[in-house]
Amino acid sequence: MFVSYKWLQDYVDLSGITANELAEKITKSGIEVEGVDVLNEGMKGLVIGHVLEREQHPNADKLNKCLVDVGDEEPVQIICGAPNVDKGQKVVVAKVGAVLPGNFKIKKAKLRGEESNGMICSLQELGVESKLVAKEFSEGIFVFPNEVTVGEDALAVLNRDDQVLELGLTPNRSDCLSMLGVAYEVAAILGREVKLPQPEVATSNEKASDYIEVKVEASEDNPLYVAKVIKNVKIAPSPVWMQTRLMAAGIRPHNNVVDITNYILIEYGQPLHAFDYDRLGSKEILVRRAQAREEMVTLDDAKRVLSEDHLVITNGQEPVALAGVMGGANSEVQSDTTTVLLESAYFKGATVRKASKDHGLRSEASTRFEKGVDPDRVRAAAERAAELLALYANGEVLEGSVEVDTLTVEPAVVSITLEKINRVLGTNITTDEVKSIFNRLQFEVSVESDEVTVTVPTRRGDITIEEDLIEEVARIYGYDNLPMTLPIGASTPGALSEYQKKRRVIRRYLEGAGLYQAVTYSLTSEAKATQYAIEKREPIRLAMPMSEDRSMLRLSIVPQLLEVLKYNVARQMDSVAVYETGTVFLSTNQDELPEEREHLAAAITGLWHLHPWQGEKKTVDFFVLKGILEEMFATLGLTNLVEYKQASIDGMHPGRTAEVYLAGQNIGFIGQVHPTVQKDLDLKETYVFEISLKALLETETAPLQYEAIPRYPSITRDIALVVSKEIVSGELKGIIVEAGGDLLKEVSVFDLYEGERMEAGKKSIAFSLRYYNPEKTLTDEEVTKAHDKVLKAVEEKTGAVLRG
Incomplete structure (x- = not known):
């Protein structure tokens, strides 16, 4: 809501307070002023x-x-x-x-x-x-x-020497969608009086009822309809002061008749509509629900196909307005209009909202009807508009109004004790102070013993319960005036848990390794809900999903990260590396909430590094991502507890996928996305991993110990073992480490051979073994003894032989 400071002075005495000071006071009373625009700044x-x-x-x-x-x-x-x-x-x-x-x-x-x-x-x-x-x-x-x-x-x-306050209204404060509503609020804050317009309309001898008859079939949607007739209107530009006030409120001027209806919309918060009486086509107004597939053309020259959910104003036959939203082109006020039929009505907010949403027509009028207009201003707004039409359009106002009134709205009456007000606010406000606050708000109030009874005016439909009264007292009394107390009791300084510390270590490490953190939806589609799940469970469907694409709780993070890669690659970001720490949801019993388990996932594609000057580049592959994962395990001190086992997982490449085991427990997987999935997502080779962060961070590790750099030389022995193709290097490495004893410090694979000279069904894997003793220089006999144990162990357990 845009509020002109100069216009507001018509209703409230603002002497002694600047626009910025007023903005601060309004904000402190509970309505945020988002800014003050100085219209003549720098001119x-x-x-x-x-x-x-x-x-x-x-x-x-x-x-x-x-x-x-x-x-x-x-x-x-x-x-x-x-x-x-x-x-x-x-x-x-x-x-x-x-x-x-x-x-x-x-x-x-x-x-x-x-x-x-x-x-x-x-x-x-x-x-x-x-x-x-x-x-x-x-x-x-x-x-x-x-x-x-x-x-x-x-x-x-031109009223450019004005300042405009922009109010950020919450939905419950629809009363401030008008200048009069803001005036009531400001008057209460400042403790001053509100000066309301007092329309004085001179009418002709002719009666409006001789010109128009009003019938309402949909009385639930339109309980009050007021029509006035103004003859001999002369269409012309509206006065400059009116045009500039409308522009300050964010509305474009058109002509005097249309501008007056918009002026009343902003002044009273009551939408009006002006029909060209001669173009109406009859002497009847009939308000009804539209017929299925009924059509009309609105003021924006768009053809609208209506449904039975929409409320229309008709001339007895065809629609001439979509009630509360927009008028029809067939009854539009034009330059040759001489007689105006003025409509002021109370429409049900839900009905207007339905029509506004269905037709994509969100107007100033529909906004106010949706949030609720003051039923007590419907007639007053019509009288004020008639007065302005007589003044600025030379109109002749016919006597009386034609009405259909089935509206029964009674002011809310709410009672509360003074003790409760003070108990909730922590104050010692007296009865007289509370009574004064409600009087400033223009609420009728009575006090009997300790009980305060408030009759709330219809313009404040947001006040219905005791807590609403407490809020009104608090904000007008002043939030700054409420006493402040510190909590009583022992307090402990906040600190991160070990789990949180380790999670931060992982995030810092992955970002240092070149991955960007992603935050994706926990909601996904039914097709993606079970993809790449580490633990298979029945997916959970939302009771009221926003869309089918966001209807299920996820069991894996990888599908969302693949969407992140797809989005970026489609925008010419060819090399992308992202990770996410997030929650997956595992169903339990039918009547219980799902188990929430935190996972860590990453996805990379494109080039891992590029040095154009040196002519170097490396595309991502399985070992790039595995290296990132292994270094992360090393950072957490878990290297010796982790092993990888070849696996087959739906949606993953059958030969480039491994399951990750931590202390013998399967905690996730790593590998290349299946080529068909890559093709569907328009991705090049893409590698992903996902592991259970909960399992990873809750694993206990030995305290960090440092070892001195060895003073004595080490001895390295290389061996090439011929084994069956089914045997993996990890299995051989485990046997070697176990058999090597204390002297064997490092084991690494450095070659794989499966060429022509190799026996069918066999392969050669070469290992480099490093021996040393931190306390003395090793002899050849000691190394040979330990090495022989290694060769004997791999032969006995896998049938491996040294390659000649």
């Missing part, structure tokens, strides 16, 4: 000018040479390129020395050989948004529609 030197003469520029087809009276002793010559400039107009002139938004300074100039002493301005050049400028001035300069004084400050006449 000066703008006056009203009168174009005395206009002629074609002698040296330019699209320029005009104008003689303009700006209130000085002599008129000045100004060159203007606007297509709509003409003799006799009253316009905005930036004199020499003036400053426009953006610190644009006006100087004397020569344009195509002709002197120009100033600038005739459009509203856009004064900082007005193009969407708020009336259509006739959107491509040229602004021309004052009413009589104004030459030489007068143009910014003051």
